[in-house]
Amino acid sequence: MLSSHLPVLVIVIPLICAPLCILFRGKDQAFGIALVAIWSSFACACLVTARVMTEGTISYELGGWPPPIGIELRIDALNALILLIVSGIASVVAPYSRNSLLLEYVEDRSYMFYSAFLLCVCGLMGVAVTGDAFNLFVFLEISSLSSYVLIALGFDRRALTASYQYLIMGTIGATFIVISIGLLYQATGTLNMADIAKRLPEHGYDRTVICAFAFMVIGAGLKIALFPLHQWLPNAYTYAPSTVTAFLAATATKVSVYILLRFLFTVFGVKFSFEVLPTAMPLMILAVMAMFIPSIVACFQKNVKRVLAYSSVAQIGYMILGISFVNLTGLTAGILHLFNHALMKGALFLVLGAIVYRIGSCNIDRMAGIARRMPWTMAAFVGGSLSLIGIPMTAGFISKWYLIVAALEKGWWYIAVLIVASSLIAVIYVWRVIESAYFREPPNDLSEISEAPLSLLIPAWILVVANVYFGIDTSLPVGLSELAARALMGAG
């Protein structure tokens, strides 16, 4: 009985628990509630995924109102994958935040954090389950507003400006998205995404639809931090509390990529998005620029969080590149990288959080010799880095493999060359950190530093192990991505 309500439970649990955190106030109670909420919604997400893989797309009518009038929750392989990413990363990050927050001087108000965190999870999951365009916008705003709060919690006062910057850019992005949805509603008279997709060809592709399309691509591009709309991202990631950075880096941009995918492929349809309009080429050019320019910028950063933030912008380039191929393998590669990048960036940011926890900074110079004091932490960093570079037996390798195969399938060997060239830049910016941590003499005041507490180390290692695991047993992410890609391509 309950299992038929799984799709809605995924979002209802965190939504109900968010105010509970505030009601109970106590930091232990709030932590406990958040943990239970997130873990149970992860369990629900797993069950939903299992059902999607066996039964195919699930449709759930919210409140029993049938679509297109009522709101429909619609979960296919792509949605399931996003659900898994968001709830999985949240489950790893939640226990981590308890100790990590000590540092951010918000301990006495930590219930606020947990509440905002749950809302953010709820919003992101909501985007991933809903089949209704306007509902999608609402959930997106829930997640965005709560993430502005989360970023502003950073102990560095620059977190406030970073959050403000993100607020402005994010709001513009969200507004564009809602304008696009409004235009689509005007054109088709429905908000259900499947329904819009059905009615658009009948309506014809007039100027309204083209405008809607443009607003959607730019709006989603802002939320994705697609180069050159990424300006908000490095600051936000750098000054947010470590645990927030890890969570947002692994999930928020991924969900926005999902929005782009959903609208380009399902709502507007492959034919309109890529044949009527020349979308693929500009996307590819931006993707290639994203793969290089932010990567090169990352090589010159002193703050390691910032290095990884720029690297995130570059990695988003890979996903968009895969999408811009508009073939099955490319799309699979892009979606696969969504999953794998969440794993690697999540792991790396968690490790950085552990380092910040001990030495109060993640400046590359401050990290000199840190490997001697925190060997397990740095080993986890190396593990995450190898995946980021794309060494075999890690998740990063698998997505890169698919991406290159896709490029060769298209006959674009020079794109394949560019892909490896940009991953070589990743070697440079990652190795700078590793060299500093392993080879330089630690400063004297570092002598009392010891290994990070297990509550920080274990979550980081869980993700590192996941990176290796999904580099060897690829059946789950590859299987889901392929299903998702097939569905997206077929939907056109």
Added chain:
Amino acid sequence: MDLKVYIALSILLPLVGTIMIWMSGARPNQREVVTIITAGLTFLCVIQLLPAVLAGQQPELVVAELMPGLNLAFKIEPLGMLFALIASFLWIVTSFYAIGYMRGHHEPNQTRFYMCFAIAISSALAIAFSGNMFTLFIAYEVLTLSTYPLVTHSQTDEARRAGRVYLGILMSTSIGLLMIGVIWTWHAAGTLDFTEGGILRGKVDDGLVIVLLFLYMYGIGKAALMPIHRWLPAAMVAPTPVSALLHAVAVVKAGVFTVLKVIIYIFGADFLTETGASVWLMYVAGATVLLASLVALTKDNLKARLAYSTISQLAYIVLAGALATSHSLVGGAMHIAMHAFGKITLFFCAGAIMVASHKTEISQMRGLGWKMPYTFAAFLIGSLSVIGLPPLGGSWSKWYIALGAVDAEQIIFVAVLMISSLLNIAYLIPVFARGFFGPREEEEAQMADDRGHGDADHGDAPGSGAHAATGKRIQEAPLFCLVPLWLTAIGCIALFVYADRLHAMLAPIVK
């Protein structure tokens, strides 16, 4: 059925050993016993596979499917068998040597050293046994990464710089070129399995064959073809056992082994000769042979000289692959074994000299032979084998490669081989000669007195300066160093005598 178990064990045992070495980190004796037992057991497992391979079987083991159609799979053929035998046997010898060297040199972080060593061997064996290019590529990258901590073992600035060169070249070539080559092959041929006669025939046009060959040959940075050879001299900052086993045997041989494997089982030797795609490679390899030998002549540091010698010798094997005739391929494969034994002997000697007298430069080694006669005698044997003179193993492999050059009607490369031998004499024999034909102890003591305090810096080195007065007592390296280097020197001789068996074993690869 049993054979599968042995394949798995050969690769897993060193990894299990790694964990046990880690656990016994605080107890050096136990740690080193574990290393040696692991090495011994691994060799036993490898040798269990030999009869089957000699009987013409090709035992297979499929571990897992990583991506649809891409298996982590192992399949043993004669070439891989040979490489695995060499690597696992020399690991035992090197383990003994490492004990003497690392202790004699008071190296720090020895546990990490032995652990990384074991992982490196495991990945070398995985390369040897890999059944498809995909598996080989994975093991190849693991080998690069596991040897990085060994190269940068001393953690000094110099080591860090060397590590940068090492990782920079090996990673950028393998990710930047080899990976594209592998994926391209997969895309074009639809398989990556090592298949007799190659998998590319009829799948790609002639121009693409050249491109692919380029991607492979320069993607396999471990084969140290010029101009991507710089990582090998850089890697010489590592402790000598690493230089000996990894940078004369396991790592570099993994490189040339992969080259041969790719030429024989991916391209197919006939396909290469028909399309003429490998002609450029002959010239590049030939040039590397000569240029590296010339550079070796200019090096005063013994290990650096040996490193350039290795580059030149590796190019022999690449040349053999490029000629792609049946004689040259067997010769190239034999050269993997011959050069392994010869060069490891030379490195062992260099390390022994370093441990016993703290000397690294050839110019410092005047008269040292009188003090370390056993070491220098072994050095001569190793040198002669590398030069390729009978009665030492190296002569056979050169013979076959030269025959191959004649078969391919590329007489110029016969000349290259001969000139190279002369150059080998020119840079290896003086080391030996300086050891024995330099001034004797008494004269050296006299000279030391004349120089006065100039030599005081070296006062801590036994046998030089102030210690010279103790006379011409033999001051050899520890037995743990000496026995291994004589074992490998004897190996060079044995390989000359039993070369026919080696040839018989390798013959099937070109049938």
